[in-house]
Amino acid sequence: MMKLQLTRPIAFIDLETTGxxxxxxxxxxxxxVKILTDGTQQxxxxxxxxxxxxxxxxxxxxxxxxxxxKDAPTFKEAANELKQFMDNCDMGGYNSNRFDVPMLIEEFLRIGMEFSIEGRKLVDVQKVFHMMEQRTLSAAYKFYCQKTLEGAHSAAVDASATWEILEAQVERYPQIGATVESIVKFTGEDDIVDFARRFVxxxxxxxxNFGKHKGKPVTQVLKEEPQYYDWMMKGDFAMNTKQKLTEILNRTLVKKT
Structure with missing residues (x-):
């Protein structure tokens, strides 16, 4: 018996994309995957x-x-069929409100076809997950170490618990490796430029990684629009971001000489 009570169909969508x-x-x-009110799937x-x-x-x-x-239909060719399939449906997905639904709407807009979310309910399963399952240090300690964190928010207790959690993660997930280098590589943290992620x-x-120059090489922008450096240095950006920007600028100037 279906636990979800539906008054109208709900269409769960998942997209694979070029980026x-x-x-x-x-x-x-x-x-x-369209779920009808009687639980039938299409x-x-x-x-x-x-x-x-x-x-x-x-x-x-x-x-x-x-x-x-190469022989698949373009979005324009498939759009009408897709739109009809989702007609009169609420929509669901995983991280769908931040990615799948906006991407889908963008594709419809590009071909000039109206796909309205007016009146549709948008259910993002990831949001439920993150709201219901805590992501605190105490919750992680309970999950990985099967112990209650006594004295949470004492810096020494928290730091010690974090170490225990990492030990448990190394044991639980062989794929992350057992070295600091392998773990950093696994999490992708070795590619950080600035901690605010203004550059990647x-x-x-x-x-x-932001604004009108998103995706453009920093060195290229600094050469073509040198005033952008001054704007950022005067702006409300983290000092670490300004430090990295200055390092990139200095490196660019050295290459010129």
Whole structure:
């Protein structure tokens, strides 16, 4: 017996894409599982030709290559069928309110087709998960070490508990390795440029991660628009961010001489 009580169908969507930038990336696969009010499931899955190359990094994640989608319909060709399938449905997904739904709406907007979320309920399962399952140090200590953290928020107690948690994680997850280097590599923290994430590395090159220059190499922007450096240095940015920006600028100036 279905536990979820539905007064209208709900369509759970999941997208595979060329990347995670909603304005520039495209859908390469869409799966929709529609649950009717009586619990019956209807499934629709389509590969989509994004009309742009699929980066290898994305193919490595979802397994979809340019070759696999070359004969697939474009989003414009599939849009009407997809829209009709989701007609009169609420929508659900995992992290869908931040990614899948905005990406889907963007694709409809690009082809000039109206896909309104007016009147639809949007259920994001990840949001429920994060709200119900605590992500505190005490909760992690209970989960990994099966012990109650006595004296939480005492710095020494918290730091000691964190060490115990890491020990338990190394034992539980062999894939993260047992060295600091392997764990840092696993979590991706070795590629940090600045801690506010205003810059990130793309193939080893620092690029902007915000604003009008998002995705552009920092060195390129500093050469083409040197006043942008002054704007950032006077702006409300973290000192660490300004420090890294200055380091990149100085490196650029050294290369010129």
């Amino acid at each position: 995670v930038n909603i304005s520039t990336d495209r859908i390469v696969e869409i799966a929709i 499934v629709k899955r389509k590969l989509i030709n994004p009309m742009i190359p699929i980066p290898k990094a994305s193919s490595d994640i979802h397994g979809i290559t340019d070759e696999m989608v 590395k793309d193939k080893g090159v620092e690029v902007f």
